[in-house]
Amino acid sequence: MKKRALLSVSDKSNLVPFAEGLDKLGYELISTGGTLKALKEAGLPALGVSEVTGFDEILDGRVKTLHPFIHAGLLARRDEDSHVKQLEERDIAPIDVVVVNLYPFKETIAKPEVTEADAIENIDIGGPTMLRSASKNFRDVTVVVDPADYDAVLEQLADNGGSHEFRKGLAAKVFRHTANYDAMIANYFVDITEEQDPETFTQTFEKVQSLRYGENPHQKAAFYKEGNVKGASIANAKQLHGKELSYNNIQDANAALEIVLEFPEQPAAVAVKHMNPCGVGIGETLSDAFQKAYEADSISIFGGxxxxxxxxxxxxxxxxxxxxxxxxxxxxxxxEAIDILTVKKNIRLLETPMEINEQDNKKVVSVIGGLLVQDRDNGRVLAEDLDVVTDRKPDASEIDELIFAWKVVKHVKSNAIVVAKGDQTLGVGAGQMNRVGAASIAFEQAGEKANGAVMASDAFFPMPDTVENAAKAGIKAIIQPGGSKRDQDSIDECNKHGIAMVLTKMRHFKH
Incomplete structure (x- = not known):
């Protein structure tokens, strides 16, 4: 009996050369819709699925391959006598090769003006069903979902039908593919139904690259991106120059990007080391902003x-x-900038949009055996949101400085303190076990420049000791969330030294 190959693809890349290869190997071609038309236009002999099933496709093509003559041909085990006998009794021919890729659901929902109706029409039913049937029976059926595999498949088929392990590998790829496809559909329906905390959390990502190693050389790592990532994202970035990104590069780059997105109104520059900002500046020009970021900590920026x-x-x-x-x-x-910077061989230059993707509103962190899922910290504070709690009220310029420092401290690992003046950070205390320690680091880094500067704290002061130290450093205004049972102690300490203090009623813990 002549072997059969069923082809039904949305992505017709290299379809005709592949089908020609199957034809030369003696396979009878079965096809549907646009794929059938492409094969016939190329002069290839091909049967329509309706000719095989004896049943015309109906419901605008929604039902065409969902038929026993197709799925029995895919699922029948050739080594099971009862299966072979049943095929013979019903005059059903086995199908030996399945080449299917799916309706472009991902591409459809990526369109800005996509309608719900369009999205639903691009949910493939017959395609995944055929892929799963063929993959379940990989012992006897070669299943192909990726045009990149066409050449290897033809080589294998020419070698006595290919190896069991090769077919198993293709089947595994199919199940990953259909899982990815179903996950995108599931997530789309979570979005359109506005489901909060669904009973299962399904994420799907596509591989960008394997990495040389992870945080340390003994750790393996790879970089994946969301299927339809939009806007500002390292996963969405185009690398113009430099060697391959490392795991730590990607982490640090993401941290820097998140901070610079806080300042859309003015040219801004952010320098990051080990996921914490070492210098942030805004200015009238980008050159001015970078100079401020550099001068904020000209030592730590090295290698940043x-x-x-x-x-x-x-x-x-x-x-x-x-x-x-x-x-x-x-x-x-x-x-001009590219010509200047590419003289340096190893510097990586990344281009990414600076528009925030408002739909990317979940942050996921892995723990042993599970995930923590939360809303992203998109909290913003405006001047009118601030609660002035001290005798001295900050003036307009101090308010601007406080909000600038607040935007930065949000991205510093807790416990966090940021000292700033004008449009520039002066000192950053990050990741300390107590707030006094974080403040001490920030004041030491700022040095004499702390005199007359402002200070931001990511969380409240449980005791007035941080304020006492701020007064000694010459801090003139403080921004902090408030909410401690002992807030009044810190307020009193500010009043004692003539320091203005505002409360945001919003904290920014970053663990």
Whole structure:
């Protein structure tokens, strides 16, 4: 009996050469819809599925391959006599090769103006069913979902039908593919039904690259991205220059990007080391903003990651070139800037949009045996949200400085303190076990510049000791969430030293 191959694909890349190869190997071709038309236009002999089933497709093509003559041909075990006998009794021919890729659901829902009706029409039913049937029976059936595998499949089929292990590998790829497809559909329905905390949490990601190693050389790692990632994202970035990103590069780059997105109104520059900002500046020009970020901590920026929220021009590129940086992230680079920076062989240049993806509103963290899922910390504080609790009220310029510091401290690992003046950070105390320790680090880094500066704390002061130290450093205004039973002690300490203090009623723990 002549072997059969069923082909039904949305992605018709290299379809005809592959089908020609199957034809030369003696396979009878079965096909549907647009795939059948493409094969016939190429002069290939092919049967329509309706010719095989004796049943015309109905419901605008929704039902065409969901038929026993198709699925019995896929699922019948060739080594099971009863299966073979039943096929013979019903005059059903086995199907030996299945080549299917699915309706473009992912591409459909990525369209800005997609309707619910369009999305639902692009949920494939027959395709996944055929893929699963063929994959379950991989002992006898070769199943192909990826055009990149066409050449290898033809080589295997030419070698006595291919190996059991090869077919098993293709089946495994299919099940990953259909799981990914179903996960996108499930997530789409979570979104359109506005389901909160569904009983199962399904995430799907596509591989960007294997990494040389993880945080440390003895750890294996890979980088994956969400299927329809939009807007500002390292997963969405285009690398213009430099060697491959590492695990730590990606972590740091993401941290820098998240901070610079806090400042869309003005040119901003952020320098990051080990996922904490070491310098942040905003200015009238990008060059000015970077100079402030650099001067905030000219030691720690060495070997760091810099994120910028405007196109990198020649002036800024010349500044960047003067120090060793691992990565520069920006929405774009002028050709002059590229020419200047690519002289440095190893610096990575990444372009990514700076628009925040409002739909990306969940943050996922792995723990042993599980996941923590929460809303992203998109909390914003405006001047009118601040509660002034001290005798001295901050003036307009101090309010601007406080909000600037507040935007930065949100992204510093807790316990966190940020000292700032004007449009520039002066000291950052990160990841300390107590708030006094974080403040001490920030004050030490700021030095004499702390005199007349402002201070932000990511959480409340349980005791007035941090305020006492702030007074000694010359801090003139403080922004903090409030909420301690002993808030009044800190307020009194501020009043004692003439420090203005505002409460946000919002904390920014970052663990």
């Amino acid at each position: 990651i810099v994120a910028l929220n405007r196109e990198v021009d020649a002036a800024t590129a010349n500044q960047l070139k003067e120090i060793f940086l691992e990565i520069v992230i920006a929405p774009s680079f002028s050709q």
